Amino acid sequence: MTAAAVLRSEWIKIRSLRSVAGSLTAVFLATMAVTVLSFATVGQAEADNADADLVFGAFYALNFGQIAAISFGATAISSEYVNGALRLSLAAVPRRTLFYTVKMSLIGGTALAVGLVTSFSSFLVGQLFMGDYAIGLGEPGALRAAVGSGIYLALMTLLAAGLTVLLRSAVAVLSLLIPFILIVSFVVGDVAGGVADYLPDRAGQLVLHQYPDSSIGPWTGLAVTAAWAGAALLAGWWALRRRDA
Amino acid sequence: MTSIDVNELIKDYGATRAVDRLTFSVRPGRVTGFLGPNGAGKSTTMRLVLGLDRPTGGTATIGGRVYAALNDPLRRVGVLLDAQAAHGSRTARDHLLTLATSNGLGRARVEEVLEEAGLGRVGGRRVKTFSLGMRQRLGIAAALLGDPEVIMLDEPSNGLDPEGIIWVRELMKRLAREGRTVLVSSHLMNETSSFADHLIVLGQGRLLIDMPMQEFLDSRSRPRVRVRVTKTDSPRFSEALTRKGLRAEHGQDGFWTVEAARAAEIGTLAAAEGIPVLQLIDEQTTLEQAYLDLTVGAAEFESASDTRTTRQEA
Numbered sequence: 111m112t113a114a115a116v117l118r119s120e121w122i123k124i125r126s127l128r129s130v131a132g133s134l135t136a137v138f139l140a141t142m143a144v145t146v147l148s149f150a151t152v153g154q155a156e157a158d159n160a161d162a163d164l165v166f167g168a169f170y171a172l173n174f175g176q177i178a179a180i181s182f183g184a185t186a187i188s189s190e191y192v193n194g195a196l197r198l199s200l201a202a203v204p205r206r207t208l209f210y211t212v213k214m215s216l217i218g219g220t221a222l223a224v225g226l227v228t229s230f231s232s233f234l235v236g237q238l239f240m241g242d243y244a245i246g247l248g249e250p251g252a253l254r255a256a257v258g259s260g261i262y263l264a265l266m267t268l269l270a271a272g273l274t275v276l277l278r279s280a281v282a283v284l285s286l287l288i289p290f291i292l293i294v295s296f297v298v299g300d301v302a303g304g305v306a307d308y309l310p311d312r313a314g315q316l317v318l319h320q321y322p323d324s325s326i327g328p329w330t331g332l333a334v335t336a337a338w339a340g341a342a343l344l345a346g347w348w349a350l351r352r353r354d355a
Numbered sequence: 356m357t358s359i360d361v362n363e364l365i366k367d368y369g370a371t372r373a374v375d376r377l378t379f380s381v382r383p384g385r386v387t388g389f390l391g392p393n394g395a396g397k398s399t400t401m402r403l404v405l406g407l408d409r410p411t412g413g414t415a416t417i418g419g420r421v422y423a424a425l426n427d428p429l430r431r432v433g434v435l436l437d438a439q440a441a442h443g444s445r446t447a448r449d450h451l452l453t454l455a456t457s458n459g460l461g462r463a464r465v466e467e468v469l470e471e472a473g474l475g476r477v478g479g480r481r482v483k484t485f486s487l488g489m490r491q492r493l494g495i496a497a498a499l500l501g502d503p504e505v506i507m508l509d510e511p512s513n514g515l516d517p518e519g520i521i522w523v524r525e526l527m528k529r530l531a532r533e534g535r536t537v538l539v540s541s542h543l544m545n546e547t548s549s550f551a552d553h554l555i556v557l558g559q560g561r562l563l564i565d566m567p568m569q570e571f572l573d574s575r576s577r578p579r580v581r582v583r584v585t586k587t588d589s590p591r592f593s594e595a596l597t598r599k600g601l602r603a604e605h606g607q608d609g610f611w612t613v614e615a616a617r618a619a620e621i622g623t624l625a626a627a628e629g630i631p632v633l634q635l636i637d638e639q640t641t642l643e644q645a646y647l648d649l650t651v652g653a654a655e656f657e658s659a660s661d662t663r664t665t666r667q668e669a
Contacts, residue, residue, distance in 0.1 A: 111427050111458065119457035126449035127442060193439040197407050198497070201434050202457045204406050204423040354408040 133182035141175035165320035183270030188280030225263030258317030272342030310338035364413035388551030433498035443483030472496035487514030544643035576640030
């Protein structure tokens, strides 16, 4: 049994389930749709503000793409927890660490690829609508933000995937993470100041700012998100190895 | 020669002992029926053999190795645990392809087993459109993928139509004839008696029986004869039986049922009395009777002494 064979098998699992392949596609489609809608309508008006961060603004649509990324990570895993599917998967690939490593690498890898395409596309397409306010990848911080945003999407995907192994349910993970990102992090972030910069989404999004206003730098922020994702992946690995299937 | 060897196997779920110091071997070249009431530990034992659940104690090996140590295990062991395990939104073909690919098996093999299971024309359909019987066939197709020497099927006839049941029966017999090791759990006694050569019976996680089926039936059967004579001869026949000290009952269908007797004995007796015998049958204990006879004790013990909730078999 080779890792390559397991990788091919896992890829068939992803592409053969509409909900999973659909979530992955939605990372790109949702981001692009919001990019076009928002930049064509209020893009220039927003940029007209004196304190506008043009780089951060350029990645506005990422907020929607990340919901799809989280759904992708959660559904790709949760399909194994329907009706004992995992038992059959582990009968085929009984080496659990190999199974887990390959599965997560593939989920992370595809999310990174789609994430990078999405972030660059969103940036470039959005700027088409910005007229005099348009910036290029040469703008200070823009390239870093575009690359960082792709990595950010992959990390949020893995955070969701690791948690789903732990909780064995996409519904549980989505109802935990989505309200957290949409509400808790938003509210706490404005109130608590420094501590909020260590929340998984807030920390990672520092990389999107032209001049991050934080005690930690843009890449360090992304590393904090990576630590969250890493913790979730470790917890998932521990759970998969230890539990009866 | 690959056998399944279970040795002193124990599995506890909290305070409940699902498998209790189980020791048996499943040998190649014959179909071994795996019987026991719900919750007896059949499915748990199968999961332990596959390394899906971790044993509390003891070992379970296939050909002397633990399952997880097998390279490309589907080529060695084919397994049907739960026909529902195939994801409903996947096509049957893709479902099999995910399993085949991981074990280095190709598309051609997937098409072969789809054909063999009678699903050749519906391979492109999503599993959620399948009836329970079709899912069962898909599960069996998955077990056959790697042309394995060992086949373990948990309740394979569930939901199958009569045609499907015959197919599974003939399939299992053929696999055993080819020298493979075949372990089949079931709760259908008559069904099991139609294919099993050997029986392993569990009760409350313990081994109750491990013997050839015929031997089990013989050990459980009380000789009994069904005999029919003409109406006019009936009183004379009854007298003759009583004289011999035999207990007999006259049924609605015109047959006499004579307990603790063999056909040869009754035939000789009737001949000596000059009574023409119309029909004479040695009654064979069915597997169902023998099994119920065996487990009724265990079940009574269970209801009397064990009020703990037992883990539902998955």
